[in-house]
Amino acid sequence: MLEVVNAKLMYGDFTAVDGLSFSVKKGEIFGLLGANGAGKTTTFRMIMGLLQPTEGYVKYDDKYVSYETVDKIGYMIEERSLLTKMTVKNLMLYYGQLKNVSKEDILKRLDMWLNRFGIAKYKDKKIKELSKGNQQKIQFISALINEPTLLVLDEPFSGLDVINVEQFVEVIKEFKDKGATIIFSSHQIDHVESFCEQLLVLQKGKPILEGQIKNIKKEYKKHNIKVVGD
Numbered sequence: 001m002l003e004v005v006n007a008k009l010m011y012g013d014f015t016a017v018d019g020l021s022f023s024v025k026k027g028e029i030f031g032l033l034g035a036n037g038a039g040k041t042t043t044f045r046m047i048m049g050l051l052q053p054t055e056g057y058v059k060y061d062d063k064y065v066s067y068e069t070v071d072k073i074g075y076m077i078e079e080r081s082l083l084t085k086m087t088v089k090n091l092m093l094y095y096g097q098l099k100n101v102s103k104e105d106i107l108k109r110l111d112m113w114l115n116r117f118g119i120a121k122y123k124d125k126k127i128k129e130l131s132k133g134n135q136q137k138i139q140f141i142s143a144l145i146n147e148p149t150l151l152v153l154d155e156p157f158s159g160l161d162v163i164n165v166e167q168f169v170e171v172i173k174e175f176k177d178k179g180a181t182i183i184f185s186s187h188q189i190d191h192v193e194s195f196c197e198q199l200l201v202l203q204k205g206k207p208i209l210e211g212q213i214k215n216i217k218k219e220y221k222k223h224n225i226k227v228v229g230d
């Protein structure tokens, strides 16, 4: 189980997240919604242990995130263009070995995912030679390569077409069925309706709505959340 308890995060004098509490059980998919700058990425950085909350805490399976727990976490970061000079295969070896996965397992899993996404021919290509959509698939695979029990996905669907969104959702549901804990962010409530049980909406760092999608959808639409680039 993932627990965020009364978390606050300040960048210097600026409060990016304040009074944030929620929990996500095993086998549950939890969505974090909000406009640009609402604090979604900041929340994920606290979950990953990359930022220490100024107040409150984050725990996964009753432990603070550390080198010990991070092996079980898969993190798809929002920035899609990291390490673009590496080949797909080398990038995956790099990510996988950081999570203590054997080289053999990384290569076996990589082949499986590349085939599934229909991009096997790009294995030895540099990331920068791939289209944005295919780079996003690689970033998604990099979050799955250690077969995580906690999956943290920052805007996994942004810029994807409907077919690719469906393909990602199918994979996310499979991880759920295997008992993984899943949290993701999105700008759009419509993206997440079909598969996400619980949602929390952040506005300027503060939680403003929380609950099942069917109960909060109307209220959410009233807030008219504006996003640059959508």
Ligand code: ATP
Residues within 6 Å of the ligand: 011, 014, 016, 034, 035, 036, 037, 038, 039, 040, 041, 042, 043, 078
């Ligand atoms: P987006 O959808 O645009 O990525 P977000 O919901 O992920 O937005 P965050 O990236 O968490 O939002 O940013 C929350 C707020 O904190 C924003 O106002 C942002 O400008 C600010 N912020 C983020 N990172 C830093 C930083 N390193 N130093 C100072 N302020 C920051």
